[in-house]
Amino acid sequence: MMSRTTVRLITVAVLAVLMMAAGSVSAAKQVTITATRKLNYQGAKGDAMVEGNVRIEYGTTVINAEKVLFNSDSKTAKVDGGVRIAQDNIVITADKMDADFKNDKVRVSGNVKLELTETLTEKDESGKPKKDVVVLVTSSMEIDINTNDFRATGGVTITKNKQKAQAGEAAYVDAEKKMTLMTGVMIETEDGDTVKSEKAVVYTDKEAFEAEGEKIEINFTV
């Protein structure tokens, strides 16, 4: 005969397993694609070509395009004629997109423009938190749609208020609100002063930046 304690332990264990199973079920992700004009679907290949006001919803990410090729086997989406991606406080527009929903990765290229709206701790005259918009322009970018982190390559120009920065590459970590600029970094301040370095860190929620590297060149007007 099992003791009462053993029975209780087994009951708790079974409940825990059931709760974990329920949790894994609810954690299942979905991609929803809607279109207004046309859908061509080849079940054998898994290819779905959707056209006309295409909207892809994946978690908090919303992708808009005119034409999307989606593969249901590889869970990938491809856009060639202009795309807009909105996720939380980030909006990206680009000519092309390759999304991999299995691995939460989106690659955009061609006239890539990213707008990152940051809510600051400072408040405006009406008492509402101030907002800063960081605009990043590049030719190619990879975004992790799970973390909002991204990496831009092929020349990057960043504008924040009246500050401007240029670099070969940029990597952003959303959890730290930290954008690291690499290769030929040049930062131009509001007053027209310039800082040149091999590496610089810009905090999107702060006014400060840090320049790093063996050779840092600062030009300022006295």
Place this chain on the structure above:
Amino acid sequence: MRLRTGLLIFLALALTTAALYYYGFVAPEPGSAETVPVAEKDAPEVLIRGLSMSSWADGEKVWEMEVERMELPRFGRNAVLYDITDGTIFRDRGPYLGFSAGMAKVDGRNRMEFSGGVVVDSEGKTLMAAESMSWDPATQKVTVPGEAKITADGGTVMAKNLTVDLNDEYIYTTGDIIAQQGDNIRITAGNMKYSVTRREMEIIGPSKIVIDL
């Protein structure tokens, strides 16, 4: 007792006994009265078992099928075919679609109304299943008036009604459709066009795809 009275009593008793015997032993139970056999009354004028049927136009075979039995009723011209198997619709001198059904009624213009588990297959695989289907060889139109299920490449499409124009390669559905590919993809849309040869679904108008990752 007078002789006449005795005879009357004897006759009454004899009739009563005879009546009791008839109703007790000879007459059938109520509700089991003997009637003319129904089967014989409704029997067809002609009954043919085990048929291979085929139709030809301009020297080309249009369709063929195996029929377990064919009945030609006494009244009216419509033939009834039962247990249809190995049906084939030909296109461009080759087999295009296969079919089978529980029964079919054929009218004077050779239009066929199939029913009883209609199955249409393509390249040996089930393509379409429906409870009933009509086929007009003159117009080459196949129509499923009720709900139809299209199966292809691990996917299914449920449609409210369906038309196949055998002159082209498409199955047309009208009304809302729900397509399911495997366990994780669902497509909902309005009208659909399905290419039998390319195995491709085309939807004109709004559509929604939901994919479980």
